[in-house]
């Protein structure tokens with residue numbers, strides 16, 4: 001009997017905790033955030049946060065309430081999840097959050113940043129604005145977040161991107177041309193992701209860091225992907241002995257950055273103008289100019305710290321956009337007829353592809369005219385942009401994490417000082433606002449496609465196309481009533497569509513990322529026939545929170561060079 005009573009008691013405590021947390025969660029409409037329902041007070045949501053991946057994605061999606069706050073806590077963590085477009089827009093447009101408290105330890109764990117720099121990042125409460133945040137006493141040389149923003153503005157200025165994109169395209173075309181393993185006959189391959197990774201890593205790195213990076217580090221691509229695959233473990237700050245391979249992969253990449261920097265210093269050409277957009281030793285002129293910002297940081301940036309900064313930059317350059325470009329291609333290939341529509345749109349924007357005839361009279365290649373490829377025109381194409389936005393909606397799962405610098409309220413809700421907040425792009429990207437219901441009114445702008453149901457969970461290439469009355473807007477090609485124009489639009493989606501985050505730390509590389517995704521798919525499809533040999537894999541949630549998700553498993557495909565297509 002006593003045992004039964006004890007068992008009942010043991011069962012009753014978690015049950016009571018659950019019921020109370022559920023009632024509070026359901027009934028609270030303001031004040032501080034209530035906990036998401038849980039069974040054991042101390043442990044609460046620990047299992048989902050430790051496990052990460054799908055378990056975390058599920059618990060956040062199930063518990064999020066648009067326009068409200070929900071708390072997740074457990075052993076060693078306590079976060080408040082914000083959800084709903086208005087709420088997120090209001091929250092992230094203020095300067096009341098710190099980013100550095102979250103990123104400082106990550107700089108050590110992910111990039112081997114030395115402790116003295118980690119400490120300086122954590123202490124930098126001066127914000128990103130030209131003027132330091134009120135009350136901050138950080139000296140100008142230690143305004144590390146501000147310096148980053150200054151560097152990003154330079155690296156991603158229009159002049160810089162206008163140089164970067166043609167370099168990227170030339171590299172991509174050269175890669176396609178060099179790849180003699182692919183001829184006019186089908187070649188079977190077992191891993192489309194591996195193929196895209198190999199192709200785009202080299203092109204992105206060369207267009208950003210210059211040719212020196214891969215010259216002094218010929219094995220960097222393989223080393224980088226091994227490191228990137230270990231990122232969830234490294235970011236968690238677990239001791240290296242628990243997974244020596246992970247720590248080693250970081251060291252290999254860190255050493256590679258040192259080699260590149262030594263090479264760049266040695267090959268610096270003093271005749272390159274200070275304000276040049278490109279410097280063959282350093283890559284982007286902005287990367288060379290950043291040295292000055294680092295020099296002025298009161299001796300903080302020694303060789304190790306600079307290698308960590310360079311590694312962080314390399315990682316942000318490759319880690320998200322390459323899987324995103326893979327998914328773009330997969331979605332296009334998996335969706336019946338879409339690859340041909342993409343080809344037609346590419347031809348429309350750039351003119352038809354041309355065919356090269358070798359000296360032996362063999363049709364060898366089909367190339368877009370590299371010299372006058374108008375990347376801006378291509379990436380302004382409505383359908384290609386809509387596919388890009390829809391791809392990111394389905395395959396990016398970023399967690400934006402901030403700490404509250406100054407207590408404030410959001411509507412009826414309070415955010416006390418030092419509260420940690422979370423915004424999940426994945427939660428926002430699958431809400432009911434994305435569910436397209438059949439639109440059966442008789443308006444002539446409706447298309448056959450718009451009269452169908454397109455649930456939020458499914459890829460719909462036209463989700464971001466809206467009818468347009470302006471003749472300046474391009475029509476979107478086939479499958480639309482003649483005469484009706486469509487344009488790409490993110491209007492009304494601010495706070496709902498969040499692949500690049502929002503606010504002061506919104507991704508500065510987003511314009512380049514968009515061009516890379518659209519250009520790589522368009523060029524690849526113009527030059528090659530590609531066929532998937534299996535259904536597309538699911539998202540792999542192992543990287544939940546880091547940005548673009550990878551694929552779960554390999555995707556076999558076959559590929560051949562397109563011959564006789566287009567021009568001449």
Ligand code: HEM
Nearest residue numbers: 316317320321324398400401499500501505507508509513
């Ligand atoms: C599809 C591709 C990409 C996605 C989904 C993506 C996503 C993001 C997100 C969500 C953030 C903000 C994180 C936060 O607010 O906490 C971010 C920041 C950043 N991204 Fe991207 N990104 C992409 C491509 C790129 C590229 C190509 C670059 C080029 C170098 C880049 C450079 C950066 C940098 C430097 C930051 C840090 C900004 C800061 O310190 O304020 N990203 N990215």
